[in-house]
Amino acid sequence: MTIEEHIKTTSLKPSQRLIINLAYTAQWSNDILLMALKPYDISLQQFNVLRILRGQKGKPANLSTLNDRMVTKASNTTRLVDKLLKKELVNRSTCPSNRRKIEITITEAGLSLLNELDKVVTQAENKITTQLDNNEIEQLNNLLNKLRTETKN
Amino acid sequence: MTIEEHIKTTSLKPSQRLIINLAYTAQWSNDILLMALKPYDISLQQFNVLRILRGQKGKPANLSTLNDRMVTKASNTTRLVDKLLKKELVNRSTCPSNRRKIEITITEAGLSLLNELDKVVTQAENKITTQLDNNEIEQLNNLLNKLRTETKN
DNA sequence: TTACAATATTTGTATATACAAATGTATTAT
DNA sequence: ATAATACATTTGTATATACAAATATTGTAA
Numbered sequence: 001m002t003i004e005e006h007i008k009t010t011s012l013k014p015s016q017r018l019i020i021n022l023a024y025t026a027q028w029s030n031d032i033l034l035m036a037l038k039p040y041d042i043s044l045q046q047f048n049v050l051r052i053l054r055g056q057k058g059k060p061a062n063l064s065t066l067n068d069r070m071v072t073k074a075s076n077t078t079r080l081v082d083k084l085l086k087k088e089l090v091n092r093s094t095c096p097s098n099r100r101k102i103e104i105t106i107t108e109a110g111l112s113l114l115n116e117l118d119k120v121v122t123q124a125e126n127k128i129t130t131q132l133d134n135n136e137i138e139q140l141n142n143l144l145n146k147l148r149t150e151t152k153n
Numbered sequence: 154m155t156i157e158e159h160i161k162t163t164s165l166k167p168s169q170r171l172i173i174n175l176a177y178t179a180q181w182s183n184d185i186l187l188m189a190l191k192p193y194d195i196s197l198q199q200f201n202v203l204r205i206l207r208g209q210k211g212k213p214a215n216l217s218t219l220n221d222r223m224v225t226k227a228s229n230t231t232r233l234v235d236k237l238l239k240k241e242l243v244n245r246s247t248c249p250s251n252r253r254k255i256e257i258t259i260t261e262a263g264l265s266l267l268n269e270l271d272k273v274v275t276q277a278e279n280k281i282t283t284q285l286d287n288n289e290i291e292q293l294n295n296l297l298n299k300l301r302t303e304t305k306n
Numbered sequence: 307t308t309a310c311a312a313t314a315t316t317t318g319t320a321t322a323t324a325c326a327a328a329t330g331t332a333t334t335a336t
Numbered sequence: 337a338t339a340a341t342a343c344a345t346t347t348g349t350a351t352a353t354a355c356a357a358a359t360a361t362t363g364t365a366a
Contacts, residue, residue, distance in 0.1 A: 002298055007222050009208060014290045015282040018297075019182055020224050025297045026179030027225045029172055043352085055162060063315065069160050071173050072180045075354045078316055100314045100361045129168040131302045137167045140300070143293045144171075144178045145155055149284045196322085216345060228324045231346055253331045253344045 029128050036124035040117060045074055046084055047121070050114050053090060053106035060103035062095065089113060182281050189277035193270060198227055199237055200274070203267050206243060206259035213256035215248065242266060 003021045004012065012020070030044065037047055052069050053061060061069075067077045074080050081104055084090040089110035095101035106114070129137060156174045157165065165173070183197065190200055205222050206214060214222075220230045227233050234257055237243040242263035248254035259267070282290060 001301070003294075007205075007224065014287065014294060015278055018285075018290050018294050019186070019278055019281055021294055021297045022175075022179045022182055023224050025301055026175045028301055029175055033172070045352095052160075064313090071160065071176050076316090076352085079352085098314085098362075102315065125168055125172055128172055129300070131299055132171075132296070134167065136296060136299070137171050140293070140296045141156075141167060141171050141174055143285070143289060143296070144174045146284055146289070147282070147293070148154070148178055148181055198322095217343090229322085229346090232322085251332075251344085255345065 032128050033121065033124050036120040037117065040113070040120075042113075042117065045070065045072070045080055047117060049080060049084060050089060050106060050110055050117075053104060054111060054114055056105070058105070060095075060105045062101045062103060066104065084110070185281050186274065186277050189273040190270065193266070193273075195266075195270065198223065198225070198233055200270060202233060202237060203242060203259060203263055203270075206257060207264060207267055209258075211258070213246075213248075213258045215254045215256060219257065237263070 003017050003024060006024065007020065033044060037044065042050075048070055049066055052066055063077045063081065066081070067074060070077075081090060081092065085092055087109075089107055091105045091107055093103050095103050132140065156170050156177060159177065160173065186197060190197065195203075201223055202219055205219060216230045216234065219234070220227060223230075234243060234245065238245055240262075242260055244258045244260055246256050248256050285293065
């Protein structure tokens with residue numbers, strides 16, 4: 001379905017259509033990922049945090065680092081990590097050299113869950129991008145990056 | 154910033170980068186729109202509903218129609234419309250021919266607010282798309298549509 | 307060293323979202 | 337006409353998000 005068909009409008013300016021298309025397509029993509037994660041009771045944000053922690057390769061991350069690196073901003077990283085802690089997927093301890101900071105690491109259970117999740121998420125990712133060839137994927141990535149380019153002033 | 158710079162990772166597969174880029178760019182775009190609407194205490198969803206109602210040109214819309222046409226799905230259209238009703242931006246009445254249905258129309262106050270919002274939203278829209286020329290905008294729209302193309306089976 | 311500002315996280319609270327169950331109305335089959 | 341089913345919306349409730357204020361710790365300046 002094109003955006004016009006969906007929202008039952010004609011004559012949108014291409015730039016308006018782009019903005020709507022972007023929101024609509026991103027939600028479509030997220031829904032597919034979410035469906036894959038649903039059986040595991042893990043939200044996209046939680047999955048994202050687990051992946052960041054794995055990427056740290058043992059090196060702990062503090063809350064503000066997690067928040068900076070998240071794909072979409074969490075408004076409350078403390079409580080997001082709380083949920084992972086309750087499931088024993090992460091460890092939390094105060095940083096000895098700077099006791100304001102909290103060090104988060106992923107547990108073995110977290111790593112092994114993530115390993116399982118990788119399978120279903122990869123499947124979902126393939127499902128999302130299956131209609132585009134490599135060249136089109138690159139093109140789309142480049143256009144999205146260009147869209148977000150900051151102006152000098 | 155490219156996606157790799159943002160999430161501090163190298164070696165993402167282009168298809169993974171696309172999915173992250175899509176989520177990230179859509180949120181970036183939404184944030185700009187949201188900032189424009191903030192002074193008016195109107196959420197994007199509420200703005201969206203008002204625009205749909207204006208597009209009806211007096212013809213009322215019921216809740217399920219609104220929900221179908223919304224850019225991103227609302228999980229509770231009743232309460233979304235409640236908020237607009239409280240601000241007297243819409244009217245609500247039960248459909249005389251089918252009393253299960255609820256007819257929603259936009260009020261004069263709603264239309265005149267929307268008229269004001271159009272200005273700031275257009276500015277925000279221009280800000281979002283300023284980095285791309287017309288040709289690139291079309292390209293991006295086409296690629297997003299193609300991404301979402303359904304497979305036959 | 308005491309006061310003040312900066313940093314990092316947590317807590318409180320209001321609002322939003324998701325989703326299942328309940329309600330009320332209309333349609334269909336018997 | 338009655339029961340069963342489908343439809344449209346509302347309500348209840350749990351969870352998530354946004355954001356300001358509070359707390360704790362560290363760094364810095366007088």
